[in-house]
Amino acid sequence: MTDLSASLPAVDTGPLKRAARWRPAEFGFWLLPVAGWFLFPDDLALLTQIAITALFALSLDIVLGYAGMITLGHAAFFGLGAYAAGMMPAYLGIGDPLLGLLAAALVAGLGGFGTSFLVLRGTGLTRLMVTVGIGMMLYEAANKASGFTGGVDGLPGVDMAPVLGLFEFDLYGQTAYIYAVVVLFGMFLIARRIVMSPFGLSLKAIHQNDTRMPALGVSVNSRLRVAWTLGAVFAGVAGALLTQTTQFVALDVLGFSRSAEVLLILILGGAGRLYGALVGTIAFLLLHHVLAGLDPEYWQLWIGLILIGVVLFARDGILGGLARLGARLHLRRARP
């Protein structure tokens, strides 16, 4: 037996490594949560929400932005994670938050792996409807199994132990905020590593041309299955964070509107860019804060107008617009 890998030409991973290098703007971005801590000490609950939603949007970015699979049922995995993290202390008496995160990731990952076969069965509208169907089935199941999940009343008895046995969740939400931001950052590093890897590159390639990739010897469906499962794991962790920081699980973690909202957030920020998910979340929740504050009844009107506007005029979201602006400035400077 000859070693096959030795006879293959060496792949130049230089471009991948260069792309994976940290840019100054990224360091700047991650100073924001630190600044938030000092500037808005009274709004830590809102900032925690932003961190959790950002992680959820990040999970959708892997599935939609990179692998190009449209889903309107992503809340299914958020909800699976949320309930898994809630049942650890409520039924098993295990209150350790990190074990809870692990359980949520496992349950959501299993759910993602199982459903990936259903989702990959069809394409286009069929696939979209299967994702909607999975989301709604889980919602209805959790709603009807109220003896187990608490139904519309929510799951009580989620008593969390201190993080690492040291940091108690306090009334002011300080521990919760730091915990959520650290988990978000950790998961972001993992996601960044994944999308910068050759595997991430192949996902982008499948997204761009899914008939050519099989010709290059790439098994499209198995890669999409992995991406779908990864997205589910990330969403599950986000759901678990919500459960642990609020110490409660409400039925709306599985709701259709949560799936639609996270889609809007990602599109607003710019799908297919890691920071699109994060910037989109911040922009969306700030917009919500301002516009719903002006007139809560017409928040829906604004969401609709924003969506139509983004599709017609700013296809690649906030970050895409900024990138184009930057490129134009750069050109102008290059030839004055």
Next chain:
Amino acid sequence: MTIIFDGIASGMLLFLISVGLSVTLGLMNFINLAHGAFAMVGGYVCVILLDRLGVPFFAGVVIAALAAAAFGAVLERLLYRRLYGSSALDQVLFSIGLVFVAMAVAHWLFGPAQQPVRIPEWLQGQINLPGADIGIYRAFLVALGAAVALGLHGIIGVTRFGAELRASVDNPRVARGMGIDVDKVFVLTFAIGSGLAGLGGAVGANLLGLDPGFPLRYLVYFLIVVSVGGAGSITGSLVAALIIGICDVAGKYYLPDLGAFIIYTVMVVMLIVRPQGLFGTR
């Protein structure tokens, strides 16, 4: 028997509204999630005509369908046609945005309450047959649905317009070269789809309830019908709508504990078995 008949009637109503979506989605390849908004336009126009202006029932329903068709044609010219070549994601986002705007506008114009719909006396009441009680209005819906199914089948399969439409969809460039005004064909098709939605919304308002949440509440049902039946197939939409209608009514009657769970399970199972839909070709 009564349950099966009620199921058929609600299936027919579902068919009336969804078949327009099947036409735009299957024949024009546009994922139009705002379809329910056109049904809502039909419903509100009908309510205003009947309740506030005292227009006779049939005239009101016809005008409502025409209004929805005109509304659809205007939106097609202004917005939809920009997105014909776009990705599915763009179409999904755009039409969901439209749903939200439509709901907010309906809320602003008519308030959040359910609109009462009066149906004429001769359509109320029941016929009691041995083994089944048949509501007259439901029988009317079944007849209307059957008539629309036959009519559409004829238009698309037999007439010159139907041939032009199929040609425009299969290959717009060649169709243009053959002297077919593709733009006009698409506007007309879109108007027919919206008009049918308006018709369904008008006659269905008293069974489904009419309030600003209408387009979102029934969106999933319309999409189930189209995807299960196979986009673009009128027979498929009819069969799928009847299956969904009967399963829904029977499920609510026999297994009330499971509720809407049944519909989604039926849909997912059918899509797994036949991803292209029951009568879909692509």
